[in-house]
Amino acid sequence: MTASPQIPIIIPSAGRADAVLTRIAGAILYVPESEAEAYAQHNPGVHIEAHPDDAHRNLAAKRQAILDRWGSVFMADDDIAFVSRLYLPGNNREQHLAPDEVHDLIQSTAHAAQQAGCHLYGFSNHPNAKHYYPHRPIQLTLYINASAFGIHQGGQLYFTERTTAAESHWVNLLNARLNRKAWSDTRFCFAQAPGSTFFRPGGQTAHRTLATELADTIFLRRMFGQAVQAKRARGDAAKAHPYQRSISTPL
Template sequence: MESLKIVIPSHKRANRVITKYAVSDAIICVEESQAAEYREHNPNSEIVTHPDNVVGISMKRDWIYRHFGDVFMIDDDIKAMRRLYVEKGEKVEVEPEQARTIIENTAIAAKEAGAYLFGFSNAMSPVQYNSFNPISLKGFVNGCGTGLLKGSKLFYIPEIRSNDDYWLSLLNAYHHRICYKDLRFSFEQQDTFMNRGGLSEFRNLTVEQEDFNILQKHFGNAVQLRKGKKHQFQKNIMLPF
């Protein structure tokens, strides 16, 4: 998809943007005040800046969507795109150029299906892949790799500080009813909860509780607490259609 931009939102990780090695020719998007440091450490990457008063991941993502239109936002701590439909012994990691092509082709498929929101599987291992269900048109799209096509009714709000992907998935279900997920591929993240900078600067249980309350206020029982969870505010989306 020629108009699609692949963009890495980043914050205070100038020397640790590993996603540029996982997906070729991705743009790095940072605050204006951090641009010089990012350009120093990423001389071969295009750096796009947003104003410093765009604070927090939700507002950064909203700015990126408004600025680029057709866009795929991918976290800065992605080690590789992974292929889930493999036989034992086959290579799982996808080459950077092919990863870009897969993202672009998925955007085309999403547009043909009438979806504005698109993404990939949350599965970490091929054993979790269901060969009878390679594509899904509903549910949750992980924020580590979120595609948005222009013309939607979707937006982010600043009140959501850590669960922007739940907000967007729920809002998309409310307005558009359909998303597009290619479950044959997923992304491998590296040290996402321990890596300095990024969302780890804001993520804690208080924020998780506040986000959960906001999500329930807007979407009611469509967002519920997860059973067997790692912490008490992990969530499931339960769509009523």
């Protein structure tokens, strides 16, 4: 039997040379040229690929450049604190996968998604095992968080630099419109460091503002209509800002 081709694993990063948390065997750090040396010093043994500092307007443009260069690819943010198994009893936060196990998980998931005809794939969005349903470990209609996700070529998926920090919502909505399903293996979770999305220095934090969040929400609403809604605070979970959005697809 011919082995499936290995999917490249790319970690886009900027301004966090000494603060990369994500550990995946064989992953490539994709960073600005002026920061490449610092990234190499602080991340020994990790392959570094550099791009011109002014090559990408924002993260969405960088993601599109990664798609153009590597084709079918898996992208992980630089702030993944751990990858855990949600199907085991006990404290799953202590059941972390080793870097080589994460690599193998990505490769096997990419192959399974491809066999199922899914062009977008990922894992659970919830590190808490109470959100895991053992009778539905694989689901085809869930939201795929762009903190750790894969794209297979052939599904017409792309990123637009008209979004500043909404590429996750964009690719999920576009995939729902074009492909109608996404592969989500909810047995595993790529957990981001708490508070990193809005408050951790570097990365998107330097570009995201209330004005860009409003513009992103308006743009997505214009493109996808009622599937884009203003996010509502639920219980004790307050919104991080007034222009947060949620998506609801008919899938």
